[in-house]
Amino acid sequence: MNFVFDLNLHLYVWLLLGAAVVLSIIYVLWQWSRTRVLSRFVERTEQERDYIDELPPVSIVVDAMNETHQLDRFLPLVLHQEYPEVEVIVVVDSIAEATSDMLSEMKSRFPNLHITFAPYGSRSLSRKKLALMIGIKAAKHDIVLTTSANCRPTNDQWLKTMMRNFTPDTDIVLGYSHYRYKHDKHLGRHMRVFDTVTTGVQWLVSAVKGNPYRGTSDNMAYRKHLFFDARGFAGSMDLIWGEDDVFLKEICSQGNTRVELAPESQLAVYYAELPRAHALLKLRRDFTSRMVNRTAFYVQSAFSWCYWLRLGCVAGAIALAPLNTAIWVAALLVMLLTWVPAVLSFVKNCRLLQAPPLRLSVPLFTLWRPLYNAIYCVRGVRHRKSNYTSFYG
Secondary structure, eight states: OOOBOOOOOOHHHHHHHHHHHHHHHHHHHHHHHHHHHHHHHHTOOHHHHOOOSSOOOEEEEEEOTTOGGGHHHHHHHHHTOOOSSEEEEEEESSHHHHTOHHHHHHHHHOTTEEEEEOOGGGTTSOHHHHHHHHHHHHOOSSEEEEEETTEEESSTTHHHHHHTTOOTTOOEEEOOEEEOGGGOOSTTHHHHHHHHHHHHHHHHHHHHTTOOOOOOTTSEEEEHHHHHHTTTTGGGTTBSOOTTTHHHHHHOOTTOEEEOOOGGGOEEEOOSSHHHHHHHHHHHHHHHHTTSOOHHHHHHHHHHHHHHHHHHHHHHHHHHSTTBHHHHHHHHHHHHHHHHHHHHHHHHHHHHTTOOOOOTTHHHHHHHHHHHHHHHHHHHHHTGGGGBOTTTO
16 A cells, blocks of 8 residues: 555545535534624623612522432522522422421521422422422512522622623523532543533523523522413423423513523532433433424534534545545644634633533544434433323323
8 A cells, every 4th residue: 555645636535625624614613603602791891781780689499309418508508698688498398307407497597598398299290390389489579599409609699690680671590500520520521521511502502692492490580470470380290391491481582581601600510420410411301302492403403414524525535545645634634624623612611611621522522422412312212201290191
């Protein structure tokens, strides 16, 4: 086998390399446009942010179902938020937990803390939705912020940062939460980071552009009347999940939703088994995603195909003249044309979403993710019934 360097390439080789260059440019522009949307949104000037001066009273509804053991760490962080008027409503699993020594002691120190519990006979319903319904109905303020006991604010400005967005025209504020990346020491942790950041960028960019289709009930605030106008979670009562995407679809209207992405506003979520938690959340999100606006999913899929087609064009050019080093050099340049900007873009997204930066693995994970998603789609079909409540199933 003798390699040669010959620039006198066949027409089909030029066409394939040209197509690969065009597809690379399209993909890079798309990636950078999304990163630019998020970065410009986070880095706006004070004049552009249009925050309110007088912070509204707020009721924080805390889902502590199966997470009561987390309250001793969670509640002090919430109750010591720097905020003028707030009540905290914690929903636990039983009256025994509601009257525990730890919660009783905290109630004696914080008069704005209220503890309630879910009725025992409601086991067939979604425990998450039940906790939120009980808490929202008990809330006395017009704005409610929902979260969970396994979340952690990282500072005392979390609540103030979220609530500053409630202008007269704003009914919903979407915050962001992420699992504790440093706690994930298991196999596949880098892929989980990549998947989490990519998914977050997708729904956050859509929301920033005025087309929200997803939020996270761990860090989402809205005016209480929206909940009652939508008859609570009646639209997805047969589902275990959907309290932050199916429900959001029902309460959103043109221009009534804002996104908050400041570092102070982001919550860290603690899971006992991170790989299992990530897999379950992905399966549940994939299931409920078919019930919301899927434009963002189709766009993501189209550009993923651009990435694969570019690789196919490069492979085709090499196959036509495998011993011509000029084609190998051109192929490497085309790959770098995509890889370098993609890595830089992803690193910036990681910084915005407080994730550990990935670099050399980004091109590989970008190729793998469509197959990764396909595997979860197959798994989702097998576990379809597990998304329904036992009452309906």
